[in-house]
Amino acid sequence: MTTRAPDADAPDAFGAAPAARPTWLEYDVSVPPGHQPGKIEWPDGGSDPARNFTVRSRTALSRDAFAHKVAGMRAGLYIHGFNTRYPEALFRTAQLSADAHMEGKPVLFTWPSAGHAAAYLADRDASDFSRAALADLLEMLTRGRRLSDPVPVLAHSWARG
Numbered sequence: 001m002t003t004r005a006p007d008a009d010a011p012d013a014f015g016a017a018p019a020a021r022p023t024w025l026e027y028d029v030s031v032p033p034g035h036q037p038g039k040i041e042w043p044d045g046g047s048d049p050a051r052n053f054t055v056r057s058r059t060a061l062s063r064d065a066f067a068h069k070v071a072g073m074r075a076g077l078y079i080h081g082f083n084t085r086y087p088e089a090l091f092r093t094a095q096l097s098a099d100a101h102m103e104g105k106p107v108l109f110t111w112p113s114a115g116h117a118a119a120y121l122a123d124r125d126a127s128d129f130s131r132a133a134l135a136d137l138l139e140m141l142t143r144g145r146r147l148s149d150p151v152p153v154l155a156h157s158w159a160r161g
Contacts, residue, residue, distance in 0.1 A: 001025075001066070001137050003130040004086060004112040012058055014086045016114040018126060022133045024066035028056040029094040037099045040091045053091045067140050074104025075141055079134070081156035082123040085115035096154065107141065109134055 002023050007015035014023070030049040032041050040053055047054040061069070078096060080089040089110040097106035111130035113123045141151045 001108070001133065002086070002110045003126075003133045004110060007086070012055075014110070014112075016085075016112050016119075016122075016126070018112045018129050022063070022136075024061040024063055026059045026061055026066075026069065027090065028058075029090065030054045030056050031094055031098045035095075035098060038095075040088070040095050042091070053094060055090070070105075070107065070141055072144065075107050076100075076102055076104055076152040076154070077107045077109060077137070077141060079109045079153065079155040080111075080113065082113060082120060082127075083115060083117055084110075084113045084156075086110060088115075089113075107137075109137055 002014050002025070003019055004014035004023075005017040005019040006023075007013045009015075031053060032049060032051055034051075035041060041051060043052045043054065049056070076097070078089075078093045080092065084092075089108060093106045093108040096102075109130075111134075112126040113119075114126070138151075138153075145151070
């Protein structure tokens with residue numbers, strides 16, 4: 001799920017501007033067979049699933065279709081931190097899921113981070129803008145679950161002291 005607006009310069013990607021409403025998507029991301037834990041093997045030029053993380057498919061969903069897919073599903077939620085662009089958030093979700101040998105499906109919540117350190121205040125405002133959408137996603141992921149069936153959440157932050 002993202003609260004980012006589509007990126008006019010990159011088809012099938014999202015930028016740093018906030019969207020009028022959330023977008024719900026399903027991705028199939030391949031992890032290369034020689035993947036090194038803790039690392040994202042970035043595409044350099046063309047995508048090669050044998051050498052780097054690759055988006056195999058992307059499907060836009062309605063909120064209801066997404067809710068139906070996640071109902072009762074074993075899932076873990078990743079929320080990226082400051083200074084994170086959309087492709088990094090997407091591939092980091094796949095990398096963390098692979099490295100943790102996650103049994104369920106990874107779910108990403110990505111908000112409109114500007115993706116650079118000089119935009120810390122803008123990122124703070126963008127994360128505040130996205131709170132209601134995140135609360136909606138959390139409610140959706142936990143609806144009907146027992147306490148013995150939790151949804152793990154990994155939330156990342158970035159700050160300079």
